[in-house]
Each structure stands twice: as C-alpha cells, then as structure tokens.
Amino acid sequence: MKLTQNDWNLGHLKVHLQRAVDLEFWTIPFYMSAMYSIKDKSSEPYQLIRTIVNQEMLHLQCASNIANAYGLSPSIDAPVYEGTTIPHLDFSLDNKEVIKPYLPYTAEIGPLDLKHINAMCLIEIPEYDTQEKVPLFSNVEEYGSIGAFYEALRLGASHLKKDIKGGVRQVDFFSAFYRNMPKMKITEPKDAGFNQVDLLIDLITEQGEGQSKVNHTIPETFQNTADDTEPEDDHFEKFNEIKNSQPFPETFQVKKVSDYTVEDKELEAILIEQFTELRNTLQQLFSGENPENFFAIMASVGGAIRNCWEHGVTPKYI
Numbered sequence: 001m002k003l004t005q006n007d008w009n010l011g012h013l014k015v016h017l018q019r020a021v022d023l024e025f026w027t028i029p030f031y032m033s034a035m036y037s038i039k040d041k042s043s044e045p046y047q048l049i050r051t052i053v054n055q056e057m058l059h060l061q062c063a064s065n066i067a068n069a070y071g072l073s074p075s076i077d078a079p080v081y082e083g084t085t086i087p088h089l090d091f092s093l094d095n096k097e098v099i100k101p102y103l104p105y106t107a108e109i110g111p112l113d114l115k116h117i118n119a120m121c122l123i124e125i126p127e128y129d130t131q132e133k134v135p136l137f138s139n140v141e142e143y144g145s146i147g148a149f150y151e152a153l154r155l156g157a158s159h160l161k162k163d164i165k166g167g168v169r170q171v172d173f174f175s176a177f178y179r180n181m182p183k184m185k186i187t188e189p190k191d192a193g194f195n196q197v198d199l200l201i202d203l204i205t206e207q208g209e210g211q212s213k214v215n216h217t218i219p220e221t222f223q224n225t226a227d228d229t230e231p232e233d234d235h236f237e238k239f240n241e242i243k244n245s246q247p248f249p250e251t252f253q254v255k256k257v258s259d260y261t262v263e264d265k266e267l268e269a270i271l272i273e274q275f276t277e278l279r280n281t282l283q284q285l286f287s288g289e290n291p292e293n294f295f296a297i298m299a300s301v302g303g304a305i306r307n308c309w310e311h312g313v314t315p316k317y318i
Contacts, residue, residue: 010070010163013156017067019088020153021074023146024060024204025282026087027123028053029079029275029305030109033315034120036305037111043249045112048238051228055207055235057298058174061184062200064286068169069186069193070160076282078318081109084119091122093144099125109315111251117243124236126209126216147209154201157194164193169288177226208235255312264313271304275317 035049067074079087086107091099102125105118125145143149170185178184181203186196206222216234223231230238242248255264278301281291305315 008156008159010160013070013153013160014067014072016149016153016156017063017070017072018074020063020149021060021067022077022079023087023089023149024056024063025076026079027056028060029315029317030081030107030116031056031120032302032305033109034112034116036302036315037251037309039250039252044245045242045249047229048242049112051224051230052235052238054177054227055224058177059204059208060282061171061173062204065170065184065186066157066197066200068286069164069166069197070157071163071165071168073169073287076279076286078276078279080318081107083107086119086123088143088149089123089146090142090144091125093142094125109317111254111309112242112248113251114243114246114248117239117248120239121236121243124209124234124239126236145209147205150201150205154198157197157201161194161197162190164189164197166193166196169286171285173294177224178222179225180221180223182221206234252309253312254314257314260313264311267304267308267311267313268316271301271308271315272317274301274304 031049031053035046035053038046040046064074084105084107099122102118102121104115105122106115107119110116123146126147143152164186166186166188168186170187172184175181175184182199183196184200186193186200188196203222206216206218216237217232218234225231233241260268274297278297281294281297284291285294308315
C-alpha cells in the first residue's frame with residue numbers, strides 16, 4: 001500500500017525506525033560469523049568484513065539515535081536467520097538482471113562462501129534506477145533495497161520534522177574514528193534536528209550501498225579516518241571485491257549438528273548467553289542508560305564466535 005506524505009504519520013515513521021534498527025542489527029552477527037570463519041585473520045577478506053562490521057555498529061547507533069529523537073526507544077530484538085529471509089527487504093522487487101549475479105544466496109548463518117557473500121552483496125546492493133521517486137509504504141516489507149528503504153524513511157522523517165526533539169538518549173561511540181563528521185548525535189529540535197537526521201541517513205547509505213552511484217566513492221565526511229585500509233569504498237564495493245577475488249580464504253570445517261559433542265554444545269550455549277548479554281547491553285545503551293562494559297561484551301561475543309568455528313560448530317545466537 002503506497003502512502004502520500006499527507007497519509008504518513010508518526011506511527012508509520014516509528015515502525016520504519018524500528019525496522020531500520022532490526023535490519024542494521026541483523027547484519028552484525030551475519031557478517032561477523034562469516035568473518036570469524038576465516039582462518040587467516042590477516043587475509044584481505046577478513047579485514048574488509050571487519051571494517052564493515054564496525055560500520056554496521058555505527059549504523060545501528062545512527063538508526064537508534066534517530067528513533068530516540070522521534071520519541072521511539074528502539075527494541076534490540078533477537079535476529080532470526082532462516083532460509084533466504086532478510087528482514088524487510090524483498091529482492092524480487094529489484095531488477096532481475098541486477099540481482100542475477102548474486103544468486104543463489106542464503107540468509108542462514110554460515111562460513112564465508114559464495115552463497116553468503118552473495119547475500120551480503122544483495123543486502124547492500126545500490127538502487128540503480130534513481131529516476132523514479134521512491135514511494136512511501138505502510139508495509140515495510142515492500143522495499144527492494146536498503147537504499148529504497150532509507151529514502152522512504154528520509155521522506156517520512158522530513159514530513160514529521162516538527163516531532164524531533166534534540167538530545168534525547170543520544171549515543172556516540174564512534175566520533176574518534178570519523179574526524180570529518182560534524183556530529184553523530186541529534187542535538188537540535190525540529191528543522192535543525194532534521195538536518196542532523198538527514199546527515200546520519202546520508203552516513204548510513206553512503207557507507208552501505210553508495211546512494212545509487214556506480215563506481216561510488218564515499219565522501220570524505222563519511223570516511224573512517226582511523227583504521228580502515230579502504231575508507232573510500234562502500235560496503236557493496238568491498239563485498240564485491242571479496243566475491244570477485246575467489247578462491248575465498250580457507251575457512252574452518254563445519255560439523256553436522258548431529259555430530260556435536262557435549263563440549264560443542266557448551267560452546268554453542270556460551271555464545272548464546274554472551275550474545276543475549278550484548279543485546280541487553282545495547283538495549284540499555286539506547287534506552288538512556290550507561291553500561292560500562294559494552295566493548296568488553298562485544299569482544300567476548302567475537303571470541304565466542306571464533307571459538308565455535310575452531311571446533312567445527314556453526315555459531316548460533318538464540
């Protein structure tokens with residue numbers, strides 16, 4: 001169902017904002033799992049995915065800051081990885097010739113391989129046809145790309161800029177990595193606040209799928225100035241680089257679930273416990289609390305993922 005701007009209300013916007021948080025959070029374990037399955041941490045694919053995971057954490061922060069500015073305290077829900085379902089994206093709406101090089105794909109957790117890198121490319125695929133204005137939808141399943149999703153969110157947010165309140169539960173963990181970025185928080189209300197919202201949406205889309213530009217270079221404002229070896233390349237370019245540089249690096253061998261030992265199941269349970277703690281910490285963070293152990297918990301989740309792979313156990317999060 002298409003909506004006009006006159007139909008668009010704060011309820012629709014809040015649904016989109018929650019879904020943005022859902023989608024950004026969904027990508028983090030999916031990308032981390034593929035990254036930690038690579039044996040050689042010094043390999044280029046490992047390093048490229050690492051930079052993307054870090055930026056997805058930034059995007060989660062941005063989406064949550066925008067949500068809080070519009071009066072929505074976002075929920076950090078447990079992501080589900082089944083079949084080919086990626087939250088709130090429907091690739092059948094895209095140009096068939098554009099998505100054809102990235103089929104088949106899987107949305108299930110697994111090691112770095114062709115199906116998983118295809119999924120990563122599809123998630124970040126640009127919206128190549130920029131002539132037609134992206135419509136607003138009440139059903140957030142009706143977007144073919146992240147770019148189209150965020151463009152609709154931007155339009156809806158613009159229509160409701162009067163509802164922005166600055167300085168509400170704003171978080172900034174990443175400004176030290178982005179010296180050219182004016183602000184990571186929404187500190188102003190109404191029109192001035194929307195300029196900050198607009199900047200954060202630009203940050204997400206420029207880093208991700210490059211705002212519908214082929215051979216795209218991330219503007220300096222949105223480039224990592226600290227620890228990215230290819231700060232000018234967006235996620236779609238980086239994933240394509242991995243896809244086109246086959247053979248893929250060696251990954252850990254995976255056991256059948258039926259072959260798991262008691263120790264293997266314990267490793268699986270440890271990861272689930274630590275990931276649940278990470279979700280709870282993020283929930284506190286974006287609800288205005290100040291948990292001090294965020295980075296330690298994030299590191300422990302990474303270590304638990306790696307430990308699973310080293311023992312042939314596919315990571316599991318719920």
